[in-house]
Amino acid sequence: MKYHSPHETVDIRANSEVPVVPYTSTDMFSMLKNKTSGRQRTLIACCASDSVHIYDLSNMSRCSITITAICAMVFLSEHELVFAVIEDAHTELKVYNISYRKFTKTKDIGKTHVRGLEARRNSVLLYSLTSIGKWDTLTDEYISVPQEYAVEMCFMHDNQFILCAYENALSLWSISPFECLKTLTAKPISVNYSIGGIYFVEDGNLVVLDPRTETTTKLMPITDGDAYSTKIIDHKIALVFEDPDKNENFYCSIYNMETKKLEEKAAFCPASTTYKPFVSKGSLVVYYEDENVRVYDVASMRQVYNIEGPFGQHRADIAIW
DSSP states (O other): OOOOOSOOOEEEOTTOOBOOOOOOHHHHHHHHHHHHTTOOOOEEEEEOSSEEEEEETTTTEEEEEEOOOEEEEEEEETTEEEEEEEETTEEEEEEEETTTTEEEEEEEOOSOOEEEEEEETTEEEEEESSEEEEEETTTOOEEEEEOTTOOEEEEEETTEEEEEOGGGOEEEEETTTTEEEEEESOOOSSOEEETTEEEEEETTEEEEEOTTTOOEEEEEEOTTOOOSEEEEETTTEEEEEEOTTSSSBOEEEEEETTTTEEEEEEEEOOBOOSSSSOEEETTEEEEEETTEEEEEETTTTEEEEEEOSOOOTTSOOEEEO
């Protein structure tokens, strides 16, 4: 199962800050060259007690933002990070420009307790205990729709997402127009979309649901039954996050969907400091553990980055671009 990975194991110390300045014409040319050659930056944002640190894994640089009362955060683009923060009992959405190191847009969304943020193109989506919403960062329009106990969003493509909500109710939504297209019959506790459909664990099996026909296909047994969350990597590797004692001590096991075998039990153990215990990009999985940020490469099945904290003390969020 192990195959070549471009990542090498690196320790990053929190005080090794490299100044980040607005991009020059040379920087822009270099970025364009990297884009056309298929190389992109990988950015990780993680929370300390009164600040957020953004790490660029391509050159090990870091910039820091002084900010508190963060509910959630997500990258809107390679150069913009969106925060949901509590200000005077109201929640505000704030866009921070990483290049110019300043906030550029703010939207007051009232007394909405945001559980999580997602972003596609120019839209910022949020979910809370009572509603889901969409903020168009270009027009500044904000739309809120009542929705009890929304717990997770999973994008199918740029204009559709799956919503997992109260009592594991599953529904298919469009972003523009912002509306529910279909209510699905399956009731998983967590979902993940990849080629083939919606993946989740049911009755001790990894299954895939076709959202068009609502037919469910069993793919392989998962030895420990219920799972808190699942993630499909490269369409052939299944990460299953479990909490067997129901005490928020998670561990992740790696399954090979081609051979239908368990490759590694408890490969890594993310701390429960956020509503979702990890974020991912390609074969990289990023999570908090022991107040540090770990980056695990599923391709080579090993930890490739360790960013020293302390981080994640107060159910902090984490984001990746």
